[in-house]
Amino acid sequence: MNNRILVIEDEANLARFIELDLSHEGYEVQVSHDGREGLELALSEEWDLILLDVMLPSLNGMEVCRRIRAVKQTPIIMITARDSVFDRVMGLDNGADDYIVKPFAIEELLARIRALFRRVHPTAQEHVLTFKDITVDLNARTVKKGDRFIELTKREYDLLVTFLQNINIVLTRDTLLNKVWGFDTEVETNVVDVYVRYLRHKLDENDKERYIQTVRGAGYVMRS
Numbered sequence: 093m094n095n096r097i098l099v100i101e102d103e104a105n106l107a108r109f110i111e112l113d114l115s116h117e118g119y120e121v122q123v124s125h126d127g128r129e130g131l132e133l134a135l136s137e138e139w140d141l142i143l144l145d146v147m148l149p150s151l152n153g154m155e156v157c158r159r160i161r162a163v164k165q166t167p168i169i170m171i172t173a174r175d176s177v178f179d180r181v182m183g184l185d186n187g188a189d190d191y192i193v194k195p196f197a198i199e200e201l202l203a204r205i206r207a208l209f210r211r212v213h214p215t216a217q218e219h220v221l222t223f224k225d226i227t228v229d230l231n232a233r234t235v236k237k238g239d240r241f242i243e244l245t246k247r248e249y250d251l252l253v254t255f256l257q258n259i260n261i262v263l264t265r266d267t268l269l270n271k272v273w274g275f276d277t278e279v280e281t282n283v284v285d286v287y288v289r290y291l292r293h294k295l296d297e298n299d300k301e302r303y304i305q306t307v308r309g310a311g312y313v314m315r316s
């Protein structure tokens with residue numbers, strides 16, 4: 093299900109720009125250019141997030157925020173003017189979850205939306221990585237193959253997580269070395285081959301390329 097976002101912003105160009113970008117990201121977006129109308133929409137329908145400008149016709153954003161909060165916990169990001177510390181503080185005091193300062197890069201807005209969704213909906217998927225019959229729980233730091241737990245050393249675990257976070261991306265030995273062992277490491281790159289071998293052995297003794305494939309002359313990949 094798409095996340096529904098209500099954008100209450102009276103600057104038509106900015107509202108349109110936000111609408112297009114959020115839609116492009118897969119969110120379902122509705123725009124209101126008016127404070128009072130936006131408030132009605134906020135209260136009469138269910139939204140996963142409300143982006144709320146401060147300066148609005150008919151009813152200002154602070155008041156809209158306060159009235160939404162009086163009855164609903166819908167996450168709210170305020171869009172505030174540059175240099176207005178007062179707006180930011182007041183927005184947060186009125187119950188906004190976050191704010192973004194105009195002018196902003198759309199990437200920053202998207203990042204703030206993702207972060208807010210993570211805070212509001214800490215879903216099970218967030219900390220569980222899966223691949224074929226392998227399941228890694230990042231919180232519990234456990235690895236399962238089917239129903240069976242697999243014991244991994246820290247390096248093997250870090251290596252597996254790196255692969256799982258880069259499904260279908262070929263990782264060179266240098267990349268793996270940097271991600272798993274750190275940049276200022278003294279070890280030789282062939283340590284990567286050694287640990288891939290350990291990991292393969294623990295994941296599947298019989299079929300060494302079942303999970304981690306070798307890409308000759310390039311590195312390794314987990315391909316879905």
Ligand code: CA
Pocket residue numbers: 101102103145146147148
């Ligand atoms: Ca405005």
